[in-house]
Amino acid sequence: MIVIGLIKEGKTPSDNRVALTPAQCKWIRQNLPQVKIIVQTSSTRCYTDAEYKQAGVEIADNMEQCDILLGIKEVPIEMLIPNKTYLFFSHTRKAQPHNKKLIKAIIEKNITLIDYECLEHEDGQRIIGFGFFAGVVGAHNGIMEYGNRTGLYNLPRVYKCRDYRSLINHYFGLKLPNIKIAVTGSGRVAHGIIEVMNLMGVHEVEPDEYLERKFTYPVYVQLKGGELYTHKETKTYKREHFHNHPEEYRSRFLPYTKCTDILMNGVY
Structure with a gap:
C-alpha cells in the first residue's frame, strides 16, 4: 500500500x-x-480537519508513515522528513538564491523532490502552471493595495472570501479613479487579470490611445509580445524567433512606465 500525506503549510505567512x-x-x-x-492536522487550511474526517480520511500530526507528501509552498527545512518523496512548489528551478539552503537540505536528507513547476505534458506545456485564478488574485491584490495606499476605497483580502462568487460581489458598485493599468501577457494569467478588469468596469483601450490620451474613467491596455518587444533591425516581432534569439530584440515598454499607475504582469 502507498501512503500519501497532505502536509500542513509551514511557510510564513501561511498558505x-x-x-x-x-x-x-x-x-x-x-x-x-x-x-x-493521511491529512496532517492544520488550523489554517481552507478545509477543516472535520471535513476530511467526514470524508473518511485519517487525521494525524506525525507524517513519518507516509511514502509521498503533498504540499503547496516551500517546506521549512526543519519540517522536512528524510528519505521521503515530496511534491510542492520549491521555487528552485531557476536557481533562486533565497532557496539555496532549501535545495541543499533536500539533497542532504536524501529526499526525492517532484516540483509541480516541472511537470509537463508530452507537448511541453506545464501541467500545473500559473493560471486563470492566479491572474484573478494578482489583479485583485493590485487594485486592493492601490485603494489601501490612496484611501479611496476598500477591498477585502482574497482569502477572506469563501468562493469566487463572493469575491466578485465586491466589484459591483466599486468606483475606481481615473487610473491607467498596464496588463502584460496573453496567457491564462492575463485572462484572469482581464476578467477582473472587466468585472470592475475598467475600459480596455488600444496602446496608442493609452499612451497619448487622458481619460475621465479607469482604463487598461493589454500588452502582448508585439507591444513589448521589437527586433533591433527589422522593427518586427515574431514570437518563436524572439524566444530563440532574445538578444536581437529591444524593449518597447519604457513609454508605458511614464503614464501607468498600476502594472499587472502576466508574463512568465
Whole structure:
C-alpha cells in the first residue's frame, strides 16, 4: 500500500491551499484501495480537519508513515522528513538564491523532490502552471493595495472570501479613479487579470490611445509580445524567433512606465 500525506503549510505567512480536497480524498479511498491518505492536522487550511474526517480520511500530526507528501509552498527545512518523496512548489528551478539552503537540505536528507513547476505534458506545456485564478488574485491584490495606499476605497483580502462568487460581489458598485493599468501577457494569467478588469468596469483601450490620451474613467491596455518587444533591425516581432534569439530584440515598454499607475504582469 502507498501512503500519501497532505502536509500542513509551514511557510510564513501561511498558505491555506491544499493539494487534495475532502471529496477527492474520498474518491481515492473508494476507488483506489491500494492507496491510503493521511491529512496532517492544520488550523489554517481552507478545509477543516472535520471535513476530511467526514470524508473518511485519517487525521494525524506525525507524517513519518507516509511514502509521498503533498504540499503547496516551500517546506521549512526543519519540517522536512528524510528519505521521503515530496511534491510542492520549491521555487528552485531557476536557481533562486533565497532557496539555496532549501535545495541543499533536500539533497542532504536524501529526499526525492517532484516540483509541480516541472511537470509537463508530452507537448511541453506545464501541467500545473500559473493560471486563470492566479491572474484573478494578482489583479485583485493590485487594485486592493492601490485603494489601501490612496484611501479611496476598500477591498477585502482574497482569502477572506469563501468562493469566487463572493469575491466578485465586491466589484459591483466599486468606483475606481481615473487610473491607467498596464496588463502584460496573453496567457491564462492575463485572462484572469482581464476578467477582473472587466468585472470592475475598467475600459480596455488600444496602446496608442493609452499612451497619448487622458481619460475621465479607469482604463487598461493589454500588452502582448508585439507591444513589448521589437527586433533591433527589422522593427518586427515574431514570437518563436524572439524566444530563440532574445538578444536581437529591444524593449518597447519604457513609454508605458511614464503614464501607468498600476502594472499587472502576466508574463512568465
